[in-house]
Amino acid sequence: MEFHPNHLYHIYNRGNNQQPIFFTEANYLFFLQKIRTFILPHCEILSYALMPNHFHLLVYTDERAIETKQIAATERNVLSEGIRNMLQTYTKAINKQNHTTGSLFQQNTKAKCLDDGSINYGPTCFHYIHQNPMKATLVLKMEEWDYSSFKDYAGLRNGTLCNRELAFSLLGIEKDRFYENSYKIINGDAVNFMF
DSSP: OOOOSSOEEEEEEEBGGGOOSOOSHHHHHHHHHHHHHHTGGGSEEEEEEEETTEEEEEEEOOGGGGOEEEETTEEEEHHHHHHHHHHHHHHHHHHHHHTOOSOSBOSSOEEEEOBOSSOBOHHHHHHHHHHHHHHTTSOSSGGGOTTBSHHHHTTSSOOOSSOHHHHHHHHTOOGGGHHHHHTSOOOHHHHHHHO
8 A cells, every 4th residue: 555645534444254253342442542553643634434345435635644664575555564464463353253364355455535635524534434334234323323423523432543633624524513414415426536
């Protein structure tokens, strides 16, 4: 994955053969800790949703995201390496928990740049990520899903993973209209661009 500073990226992956990647509440919480450990040091997280068989992150990159480090004889990007380490260590823990072996996630995690030059898909992706559990009929309302950043933005929880002030500023989202705007229908063409 290649990252550039001052851009929005939609990072996502799902279970191999669309298999579940989260089995218990503790698994969701453990994965959030992995995000904090391996991703947060290299970029700003604006929103997230963890679903039973996939996950979404909306991140903003700065100069930290393009740093590299030497691994064996190869120079590697720290954010790409963070994503790899996050998935690898999580997979190892789940395999141990479930007495399984092999890959948990599909190969090649996607990191789609949302700044195409003419249209900013950031706000659409932000709301799409939060709508994901509701669209998948896991809940009737977004605030009922514990494993997304929606509750933090709605003031129902005081999470510290997402940089809310930066998200409001970068995405042009009005705090006092956040809840209302979160429930608006998203244009299908915009969703297709993000994937």
